Amino acid sequence: MAKMIVAVIEQRDGKIKKAGYEAASTAAALASKLGCPVAALIPASTVENPEKIANYGISDIKILNASAFANYSQSGYAGAIVDQVNAMGADVLVFANTAMGKDLAPFVAAKLNAGVVADATHIDDEGGKLTAIRPIFAGKALQKVVPTSEIKVFSLRPNVFPLVESSVAPAVTTIPIDSPDLSSAAVEIKKAGEKLDVAEADIVVSGGRGLKDAEQFRLIEELAAVLGGAVGASRAVVDAGWRPHSEQVGQTGKTVTPSLYIACGISGAIQHLAGMTSSKYIVAINKDKDAPIFSIADYGITGDVFEVLPPLIEELKKVVSH
Amino acid sequence: MKIAVCVSNVPDTATKIKIAAGGKEIDKTGVTFIVNPYDEFAIEEAVKTKEKFGGETVVISVGDDPNKEIMRKALAMGIDSGVLLKTSETLDSNGVATLLAEEIKSGDYDIVFMGKQSVDFDSSTTGQLTAQKAGFNCVSVCVSLEFDGNNITAEREIEGGREVVKTTLPAVITAQKGLNEPRYPNLKGIMEAKRKPLAEKPLSAPAPLVEVVELSLPPAKAAGKILGSDASAVPELVRLLREEAKVI
Numbered sequence: 113m114a115k116m117i118v119a120v121i122e123q124r125d126g127k128i129k130k131a132g133y134e135a136a137s138t139a140a141a142l143a144s145k146l147g148c149p150v151a152a153l154i155p156a157s158t159v160e161n162p163e164k165i166a167n168y169g170i171s172d173i174k175i176l177n178a179s180a181f182a183n184y185s186q187s188g189y190a191g192a193i194v195d196q197v198n199a200m201g202a203d204v205l206v207f208a209n210t211a212m213g214k215d216l217a218p219f220v221a222a223k224l225n226a227g228v229v230a231d232a233t234h235i236d237d238e239g240g241k242l243t244a245i246r247p248i249f250a251g252k253a254l255q256k257v258v259p260t261s262e263i264k265v266f267s268l269r270p271n272v273f274p275l276v277e278s279s280v281a282p283a284v285t286t287i288p289i290d291s292p293d294l295s296s297a298a299v300e301i302k303k304a305g306e307k308l309d310v311a312e313a314d315i316v317v318s319g320g321r322g323l324k325d326a327e328q329f330r331l332i333e334e335l336a337a338v339l340g341g342a343v344g345a346s347r348a349v350v351d352a353g354w355r356p357h358s359e360q361v362g363q364t365g366k367t368v369t370p371s372l373y374i375a376c377g378i379s380g381a382i383q384h385l386a387g388m389t390s391s392k393y394i395v396a397i398n399k400d401k402d403a404p405i406f407s408i409a410d411y412g413i414t415g416d417v418f419e420v421l422p423p424l425i426e427e428l429k430k431v432v433s434h
Numbered sequence: 435m436k437i438a439v440c441v442s443n444v445p446d447t448a449t450k451i452k453i454a455a456g457g458k459e460i461d462k463t464g465v466t467f468i469v470n471p472y473d474e475f476a477i478e479e480a481v482k483t484k485e486k487f488g489g490e491t492v493v494i495s496v497g498d499d500p501n502k503e504i505m506r507k508a509l510a511m512g513i514d515s516g517v518l519l520k521t522s523e524t525l526d527s528n529g530v531a532t533l534l535a536e537e538i539k540s541g542d543y544d545i546v547f548m549g550k551q552s553v554d555f556d557s558s559t560t561g562q563l564t565a566q567k568a569g570f571n572c573v574s575v576c577v578s579l580e581f582d583g584n585n586i587t588a589e590r591e592i593e594g595g596r597e598v599v600k601t602t603l604p605a606v607i608t609a610q611k612g613l614n615e616p617r618y619p620n621l622k623g624i625m626e627a628k629r630k631p632l633a634e635k636p637l638s639a640p641a642p643l644v645e646v647v648e649l650s651l652p653p654a655k656a657a658g659k660i661l662g663s664d665a666s667a668v669p670e671l672v673r674l675l676r677e678e679a680k681v682i
């Protein structure tokens with residue numbers, strides 16, 4: 113049985129990420145089920161409102177503090193986390209499978225001789241064994257796995273695990289990390305504008321070859337803007353140079369799990385579906401009624417995007433307010 | 435520089451997945467295996483790095499005889515030689531990384547290229563695990579890479595941008611699309627690949643740290659509603675999104 117569960121919380125620019133709260137909430141729920149203590153670790157130089165983690169059931173909040181931790185460092189963060197995990201005797205670690213978590217969780221796991229279950233969409237205790245489910249083959253199959261090592265590391269697919277509010281009293285401590293190992297460290301972030309990333313958005317509007325050319329993609333941008341969502345793209349339009357690869361959704365692009373995914377002029381090739389089938393609601397607009405995208409859509413319009421999108425944008429402007 | 439590139443073979447991305455008897459693996463009958471798409475960027479970067487700085491390139495793969503086919507593709511793209519770390523057992527990422535790290539340490543490599551993810555089990559862990567086990571630095575999901583002596587400046591893709599990372603050799607770099615444009619093997623390359631050395635080292639599999647209990651297919655989605663074939667369906671769509679789905 114578990115001795116202690118630790119959630120590793122991600123911050124960027126001192127702000128805790130939503131996926132970090134998801135890790136906290138999931139770790140707290142597991143700990144209460146297993147009847148073991150739980151703590152949160154935040155590698156950071158500064159954190160805004162760390163006590164908010166207590167809203168999701170963790171009172172023991174530890175900031176692993178170094179000025180160099182203003183930027184991510186795989187070696188530095190991993191060293192600080194591993195020392196703390198060893199000091200506390202924790203044996204279950206929960207990360208968010210974000211760009212940072214994906215990089216960090218396996219590195220930490222290797223240092224702890226721990227089995228790592230990456231990109232889990234479900235974790236539970238089954239008869240004393242922590243089991244997880246993870247989508248493989250880009251979601252075409254589900255793998256149920258059990259880490260058998262003494263220490264176990266999980267990383268959670270963002271936007272899948274619920275945020276369960278259960279307030280406890282926060283106890284925030286700051287642990288200074290002296291001379292962290294910075295043999296590999298980020299020195300700068302180059303932002304791709306202020307745009308919301310498709311992998312983090314709660315609403316994604318994607319366009320495919322049916323948009324005809326790069327210029328017409330403004331319809332997709334407008335729809336995304338009205339909904340406060342992000343723009344996604346099929347590989348066909350990325351390969352054509354209409355959109356950057358950072359927007360590509362699918363097997364060789366990003367995996368997204370928004371509440372709402374709107375596919376416009378996208379056929380729904382198996383490699384595209386791979387990246388978005390676990391979206392909560394899927395809308396498809398395609399003039400070919402036999403397009404495979406309709407087989408997974410909750411709502412479909414079998415029409416021309418150029419006829420449907422402008423009135424849809426107008427209609428939504430009337431009802432949605434941000 | 436001594437340069438390694440690690441490659442895995444994966445089912446063609448259009449493969450329809452069937453579960454094999456026993457319920458833990460996929461049914462491989464009729465499945466075409468290809469070089470993991472991200473490993474093509476890794477192979478290209480290995481070849482380019484040698485073209486720039488000289489040295490030697492080696493393709494390494496953990497697996498069985500079928501892996502030789504994808505290793506030959508790497509040789510055809512310009513890699514000098516290959517080492518197959520041969521095992522007939524299915525390994526977890528930790529097992530693969532353990533074998534790769536041993537080979538890399540004993541081979542005195544300076545840099546190791548891998549893909550950011552293999553599109554079969556989608557773990558995205560092997561590069562980081564191998565780096566840590568070999569005592570190498572690591573940059574994952576790399577889209578730009580520059581060397582200045584032993585110093586590396588790399589850019590990795592993160593949400594909403596790129597992170598510029600500084601580190602030093604020896605290092606493991608995992609490649610993301612955008613790092614380069616992989617070359618197509620030409621006829622000369624394909625012919626030469628047949629004569630390039632491809633060594634085999636039989637190895638026993640390390641015990642797994644993660645066990646597969648069962649593989650299943652995701653539940654089929656119920657058929658959705660087709661609301662119409664033109665703009666007249668828009669108000670109903672907006673109503674359903676607000677009142678039924680409650681997502682806007």
Ligand SMILES: Cc1cc2nc3c(=O)[nH]c(=O)nc-3n(C[C@H](O)[C@H](O)[C@H](O)COP(=O)(O)OP(=O)(O)OC[C@H]3O[C@@H](n4cnc5c(N)ncnc54)[C@H](O)[C@@H]3O)c2cc1C
Pocket residue numbers: 319320321322323345346347348349360361362363364365366376377378379380381382383384387397398399400403415416417418447471
């Ligand atoms: C190794 C590999 C990896 C891949 N990875 C990815 C990936 O990550 N992501 C990805 O998306 N693809 C990927 N693909 C490519 C994939 O197979 C498809 O080629 C691609 O998704 C097709 O893009 P599309 O739907 O935009 O274009 P198309 O398949 O050409 O579809 C265009 C659709 O638009 C519709 N249309 C046309 N005009 C209109 C109109 N006026 N109004 C409404 N509808 C219209 C058509 O009916 C059609 O269904 C990969 C392929 C391979 C081999």
Ligand SMILES: Nc1ncnc2c1ncn2[C@@H]1O[C@H](COP(=O)(O)O)[C@@H](O)[C@H]1O
Pocket residue numbers: 440441442443470472473476494495496497527530547548549550551552553555556557558559560561
């Ligand atoms: N069996 C293998 N042999 C050699 N390299 C591998 C193997 N499996 C994975 N890799 C490498 O590790 C990368 C990431 O794989 P994964 O962690 O499985 O997503 C791949 O792109 C390969 O470069």
